[in-house]
Amino acid sequence: MELKDFQVKTLGKNNVKSPLLQSPRTDSSSYRFLNDMDRVLYDTTLEGFNKTVSENNEPISFEKAGPHEKLFFEPAKTKVGIVTCGGLCPGLNDVIRSIVNQLHYRYDINRVIGFKYGFEGLVPEYNHEVVELTPQMVENIHITGGTILGSSRGNQDVSQMVDTLEIMNINILFCIGGDGTLHGAHALHEEIEKRKLKIAIAGIPKTIDNDINLIEKSFGFETAFTIANDIIRYAHNEAEGAYNGIALLKLMGRHSGFIAANAALSIQEVNFVLVPEMDFDLYGPYGFLKQLRKRLETRHHAVVVVAEGAGQKFFENMEVEFDASGNKKNYDIGLYLKEKIKEEFTAKDFRHTIKYIDPSYIIRSAPANANDSKFCSLLAKNAVHAVLAGRTDFVIGNWNGQFTLLPITETVSKSKRIDINGELWWNILESTGQPNRMINP
16 A cells, blocks of 8 residues: 555646635634645554654555635536435435535535436436435435435446536536445546546445445444444344344345444344354354354343345355346345244254344435434535545545545445454454354364
8 A cells, every 4th residue: 555545636726716714813723724735644553653754654644635725616617416326325315415505605606416316317318307406405305314316226328427417517526325336436537537528526435334445434324323223222122022032133234244243332232243254154063053042041032133244155056146236136144044043943942032123224214313414514515625626536535533535446446344353343242242253163
């Protein structure tokens, strides 16, 4: 990893004076315009600092997000588009609302349109309507979940989408979505660059799974595990209310188990957390079913939380299917575990009761909680600052408590995953009391 990996592209020289007012106090960091030296360190540990000093290297850092004194785009002549793609996630409407309000009230940009149903909205053959977005229209949209623009999955013709941006005189496009959306946004940038157009592409990363590389927290994640906290509490009541009662709860997490792990830590009532990052066996002396039975024999109830991407090795001989975005579909590990638990305990005449709960669609379509809503607002505001200053092909993120800019290519290079040897997983083992390995020798 090198410093140059985190250099964000710009469209050209900034010559337009920002309408924002800088703080008159020279000793205040509030409302201070950024300069090229404002960067956020990647590694803030003492070990990392000493290593950089000893090797006489410049430390790796991200560009800091925030307002600029000079802009690339002249607000009075700027037209902005917004698109939301992929699955639903708490906070989508909050992001849309904050972009519109920041553009209108802070930069006096009044031409903002929303393309309906994801990237399909940029392809003429779908004939989706285009929505004019005003502060009045978005005033209360954050109260409800989902997205007022609708969403879709799947690749679209990049050339046709850029044609639409050209024909409609769009100067800036905000792409709100996850891994597939960001890949699409980068493809748009490449086509725009090929045509030598001055159109900026800004990515606002959306994934309820919190698995975006080099970004500490994605919007909607906190709301997701907060809602899961309540569901686990009710599931625990179900389990405890029956002799050898088992509550099996499946949560989102295609490649990473952050929701399952954080929900479990937030309530301290979960006895087993199964995530994609950990391997486990079902049978044998160290397998999950043996450990589950031990728990029931001791306490007579158990709560199991499994992330949707866990245990996919049990389906290796099944036909592989893909969704519209080209993502490999996971087989339902929740239903599989329910059947295997029932099959094993029934065959061995072990009395038990099992309740299976899958709240995934309820969680992802919920409105954002207060802290997530605040986070969405700050993401949007900082994305607007950056894109008006001519930054393009970037993602707005956060690192070490500060908002950052980084190239789209870096965020989609790999998924962020739980380190099974790290502190988060160590805390899970302490909280649940589950074995640190459920693999047979």
